Amino acid sequence: xxxxxxxxxxxxxxxxxxxxxxxxxxxxxxxxxxxxxxxxxxxxxxxxxxxxxxxxxxxxxxxxxxxxxxxxxxxxxxxxxxxxxxxxxxxxxxxxxxxxxxxxxxxxxxxxxxxxxxxxxxxxxxxxxxxxxxxxxxxxxxxxxxxxxxxxxxxxxxxxxxxxxxxxxxxxxxxxxxxxxxxxxxxxxxxxxxxxxxxxxxxxxxxxxxxxxxxxxxxxxxxxxxxxxxxxxxxxxxxxxxxxxxxxxxxxxxxxxxxxxxxxxxxxx
Amino acid sequence: xxxxxxxxxxxxxxxxxxxxxxxxxxxxxxxxxxxxxxxxxxxxxxxxxxxxxxxxxxxxxxxxxxxxxxxxxxxxxxxxxxxxxxxxxxxxxxxxxxxxxxxxxxxxxxxxxxxxxxxxxxxxxxxxxxxxxxxxxxxxxxxxxxxxxxxxxxxxxxxxxxxxxxxxxxxxxxxxxxxxxxxxxxxxxxxxxxxxxxxxxxxxxxxxxxxxxxx
Numbered sequence: 019x020x021x022x023x024x025x026x027x028x029x030x031x032x033x034x035x036x037x038x039x040x041x042x043x044x045x046x047x048x049x050x051x052x053x054x055x056x057x058x059x060x061x062x063x064x065x066x067x068x069x070x071x072x073x074x075x076x077x078x079x080x081x082x083x084x085x086x087x088x089x090x091x092x093x094x095x096x097x098x099x100x101x102x103x104x105x106x107x108x109x110x111x112x113x114x115x116x117x118x119x120x121x122x123x124x125x126x127x128x129x130x131x132x133x134x135x136x137x138x139x140x141x142x143x144x145x146x147x148x149x150x151x152x153x154x155x156x157x158x159x160x161x162x163x164x165x166x167x168x169x170x171x172x173x174x175x176x177x178x179x180x181x182x183x184x185x186x187x188x189x190x191x192x193x194x195x196x197x198x199x200x201x202x203x204x205x206x207x208x209x210x211x212x213x214x215x216x217x218x219x220x221x222x223x224x225x226x227x228x229x230x231x232x233x234x235x236x237x238x239x240x241x242x243x244x245x246x247x248x249x250x251x252x253x254x255x256x257x258x259x260x261x262x263x264x265x266x267x268x269x270x271x272x273x274x275x276x277x278x279x280x281x282x283x284x285x286x287x
Numbered sequence: 288x289x290x291x292x293x294x295x296x297x298x299x300x301x302x303x304x305x306x307x308x309x310x311x312x313x314x315x316x317x318x319x320x321x322x323x324x325x326x327x328x329x330x331x332x333x334x335x336x337x338x339x340x341x342x343x344x345x346x347x348x349x350x351x352x353x354x355x356x357x358x359x360x361x362x363x364x365x366x367x368x369x370x371x372x373x374x375x376x377x378x379x380x381x382x383x384x385x386x387x388x389x390x391x392x393x394x395x396x397x398x399x400x401x402x403x404x405x406x407x408x409x410x411x412x413x414x415x416x417x418x419x420x421x422x423x424x425x426x427x428x429x430x431x432x433x434x435x436x437x438x439x440x441x442x443x444x445x446x447x448x449x450x451x452x453x454x455x456x457x458x459x460x461x462x463x464x465x466x467x468x469x470x471x472x473x474x475x476x477x478x479x480x481x482x483x484x485x486x487x488x489x490x491x492x493x494x495x496x497x498x499x500x501x502x
Contacts, residue, residue: 039324044320044324044325045320045324046315046317046318046319046321046324047316047319048319054331054332055323055324055328056327056328056331056332058435058436060324061324062319062324063319063323063324064323067323067328067331068319068323070373071322071323071371071372071373074372075373075378077372077373079372081309081313081315082315082318082319084305084309085306085309088302088305088306088309089306091298091302091305091306092299092302092303092306095295095298095299095302096299159375159378160330160373160375163328163330163331164330164333164375166331169331169332169333170333173328173331173332174332174333174334177332177334177436178334181436183337184336184433184436185332185334185335185337185436186334186335186336186337186466187333187335188329188330188333188334188335188376188463189468190330190333191333191334194333229291229294229295230295231295231299286292287289287292287295
């Protein structure tokens with residue numbers, strides 16, 4: 019079976035797993051990916067939401083704080099950011115929008131409006147994680163949760179559809195709606211734009227790529243420098259020189275296109 | 288290579304054992320399951336449930352009224368106020384509730400306070416679902432008329448009502464700012480609800496026969 023079909027099956031499987039709450043299965047685990055526990059069918063807790071609960075307004079609940087963090091530690095140590103590429107439902111959504119972002123007209127638009135600081139924009143996700151998830155919640159109260167576009171997509175919209183007329187917007191609804199619209203524009207204009215620039219969970223998992231058991235291995239001495247792998251990479255990585263890049267989501271697209279077949283998944287050090 | 292392997296082994300053992308400890312030796316799993324996953328996070332969905340504050344006799348999950356509620360109901364009207372630790376709307380409504388009961392704040396995880404409205408005792412039972420026993424946690428489901436679509440803050444006013452020739456405990460449940468745009472407006476709705484509950488109590492409590500009624 020082709021790698022990308024296996025990946026699609028894996029993403030579909032995790033999407034179903036994330037929605038087992040529809041069958042009244044509500045666990046006390048945290049999702050290893052981005053999904054909102056406000057979703058009517060949620061089967062686990064949002065890891066970011068759990069962190070926010072743990073540090074909310076200076077109340078430090080260490081058990082609750084460490085619970086998602088060490089869980090991500092285990093997952094990250096084994097799989098690295100493969101979770102983003104193989105399990106995350108938001109990754110699946112971006113997989114669907116990725117072909118649109120690759121159309122010539124869309125590429126023209128995104129290149130025209132891309133700011134010159136774009137190469138540095140990938141650090142925004144780390145700022146989001148530290149500032150919006152930890153610090154703001156600790157010192158002020160919810161911030162990320164109130165404006166989270168993933169919460170809007172997987173929580174707000176399904177609830178509004180399933181319970182038409184039974185809910186009323188709160189004071190953050192409009193801001194969250196605007197951010198959600200930007201989120202949609204982002205993932206259409208920039209393939210994997212959310213993962214690359216904004217996802218706080220991507221930021222949490224990214225450092226594990228440096229030490230994870232599963233990683234991409236390249237026999238660089240046999241490389242033809244055709245650059246097909248880098249062109250195929252949805253995260254915009256210079257693949258032959260990536261050396262366990264924190265940005266790599268282990269989607270395997272580079273493996274598929276390499277004419278020399280020198281790019282492989284490897285387990286170990 | 289060997290150095291990386293050592294780092295990998297050490298980190299995997301550290302993370303796995305820490306997670307194992309949190310999972311098996313603490314109640315963190317149950318805590319996440321019973322509050323974060325099971326109580327709808329209204330901040331997450333940026334919405335508030337619209338509820339019409341009307342009194343009913345049948346509980347949300349068909350369980351009987353809890354004993355601690357009936358016990359307090361014998362002395363007057365009961366206002367149950369549920370919240371969780373991390374809840375923005377609760378933080379905004381807490382001072383409103385506190386001011387209705389002449390309190391400076393509601394920082395306790397569990398608080399029972401009685402105040403008088405129009406000559407009738409009204410007992411506020413403030414419950415932080417993250418820190419109370421199972422009995423009190425279960426009471427949330429008894430009055431959570433919206434089930435999975437409910438959330439916190441949740442208010443349930445319990446009084447006596449007249450149902451087909453019998454006086455029974457009756458309750459009305461509301462959420463968030465009680466359908467209003469601001470906490471201050473929510474406070475006014477809560478005050479009106481308490482006054483309505485007090486009137487119903489005055490009209491009906493003498494006809495209540497406890498043995499006839501636990502549901």
